[in-house]
Amino acid sequence: MPTEPALPRNFLRPCVLLLLRESPAHGYDLVERLRAFGFSGEDPGRLYRTLRTLEGEGLVRSAWEPSAHGPDRRIYAVTGSGMEALHQVVPALRETARVLDGFVSRYAEFVDIESPSSVSSSR
Amino acid sequence: MPTEPALPRNFLRPCVLLLLRESPAHGYDLVERLRAFGFSGEDPGRLYRTLRTLEGEGLVRSAWEPSAHGPDRRIYAVTGSGMEALHQVVPALRETARVLDGFVSRYAEFVDIESPSSVSSSR
DNA sequence: GCGGGTAGGTGCCGCAAGCATATACTCATT
DNA sequence: AATGAGTATATGCTTGCGGCACCTACCCGC
Numbered sequence: 001m002p003t004e005p006a007l008p009r010n011f012l013r014p015c016v017l018l019l020l021r022e023s024p025a026h027g028y029d030l031v032e033r034l035r036a037f038g039f040s041g042e043d044p045g046r047l048y049r050t051l052r053t054l055e056g057e058g059l060v061r062s063a064w065e066p067s068a069h070g071p072d073r074r075i076y077a078v079t080g081s082g083m084e085a086l087h088q089v090v091p092a093l094r095e096t097a098r099v100l101d102g103f104v105s106r107y108a109e110f111v112d113i114e115s116p117s118s119v120s121s122s123r
Numbered sequence: 124m125p126t127e128p129a130l131p132r133n134f135l136r137p138c139v140l141l142l143l144r145e146s147p148a149h150g151y152d153l154v155e156r157l158r159a160f161g162f163s164g165e166d167p168g169r170l171y172r173t174l175r176t177l178e179g180e181g182l183v184r185s186a187w188e189p190s191a192h193g194p195d196r197r198i199y200a201v202t203g204s205g206m207e208a209l210h211q212v213v214p215a216l217r218e219t220a221r222v223l224d225g226f227v228s229r230y231a232e233f234v235d236i237e238s239p240s241s242v243s244s245s246r
Numbered sequence: 247g248c249g250g251g252t253a254g255g256t257g258c259c260g261c262a263a264g265c266a267t268a269t270a271c272t273c274a275t276t
Numbered sequence: 277a278a279t280g281a282g283t284a285t286a287t288g289c290t291t292g293c294g295g296c297a298c299c300t301a302c303c304c305g306c
Contacts, residue, residue: 005218006131009263009293018230028253038222043295048255070252071302090230095128097223099161104217107141107209132262132294151284166264171286193283194271 005038008096012039012050013059017078017086020060026073027051051076059085128161131219135162135173140201140209143183149196150174174199182208 015037019030030051031044039047054060059082065075078086138160142153153174154167162170174197177183182205188198201209 003214003218005222006133006212006215007219007222008129008131010129012294015226018226021233026253027255037226038218044253045255045257045296045298046294048253052255067253067302069303071254073253086230089129090227091126092129093223094227095126095161096130097220097227099128099130100216100220100223103138103141103160104213104220107213110144135262149284150286167284168265168267168286168288169263171284175286190271190283192272194269194285196284 004040007038008093011037011093012047013054014086014089014093015039016047016050016054016076017059017082020076020078021083021086024075024077026065026075028073030076054082057085058082127163130161131216134160134216135170136177137209137212137216138162139170139173139177139199140182140205143199143201144206144209147198147200149188149198151196153199177205180208181205 012034015034016030019025019033025033027044027048031039031041031047034047035041051060051062055062055076058079060076060078062074062076065073067073135157138157139153142148142156148156150167150171154162154164154170157170158164174183174185178185178199181202183199183201185197185199188196190196
């Protein structure tokens with residue numbers, strides 16, 4: 001794993017919504033699947049808090065499910081307004097990606113000038 | 124201007140360093156040039172506070188300069204350790220861009236399935 | 247009965263971000 | 277000579293996210 005990314009504020013929320021849209025899951029499972037989006041897996045408490053907040057806002061719903069081995073699980077699924085909320089935030093995240101690409105290439109521009117060796121491609 | 128981007132925490136700092144590296148400037152000027160990185164220009168106070176913080180950390184230095192028209196300006200320039208700090212945070216921002224691209228394309232994947240009309244190119 | 251993996255949760259605090267507000271200089275207008 | 281607009285720099289206050297620590301409880305193997 002490279003450097004830890006500097007994620008946007010509240011990025012956890014859309015990530016949870018997207019993952020739940022792909023398939024319902026319980027928190028402990030989401031902890032693992034969230035690694036793909038740059039979340040280290042430490043601080044599961046943060047995720048559980050976010051899940052309860054999302055449920056309070058009606059963006060996800062949950063139901064307890066007994067587990068064969070281990071304690072019961074609270075299975076979460078995204079709701080209709082949850083999907084709406086996801087659709088609404090995506091443009092901002094797209095915009096963020098655009099800005100960051102701009103920043104990086106603008107940074108790379110003068111780095112290439114200063115050290116013409118070990119050139120990083122301009123993507 | 125599209126939607127306001129959801130910028131990472133502390134993103135203002137590297138932006139200021141990059142802009143000052145491109146050319147020294149005073150705060151009021153930076154406010155304008157920061158628009159390229161998604162900063163709306165409201166809340167200039169935030170920028171000025173950030174500048175003073177950066178100066179306190181030795182990442183930038185400043186000098187007063189009289190203005191032909193209007194009040195005096197505090198001209199900022201990036202220092203050596205400021206550049207080091209910039210180099211150190213860029214990998215994380217690169218990583219963030221990567222993650223966001225991944226998120227967006229993963230989102231687009233099921234959006235294309237649900238509404239096969241109005242297809243967005245897969246970049 | 248002890249440790250380790252699974253699963254879900256609360257408490258607390260620092261600090262960035264958001265918003266309002268203050269000061270002061272210059273110039274053009276009334 | 278006062279008023280307002282544009283330029284320029286700053287402080288005060290509040291909120292809420294994020295980071296860290298900590299707790300409970302279940303199941304299984306040794």
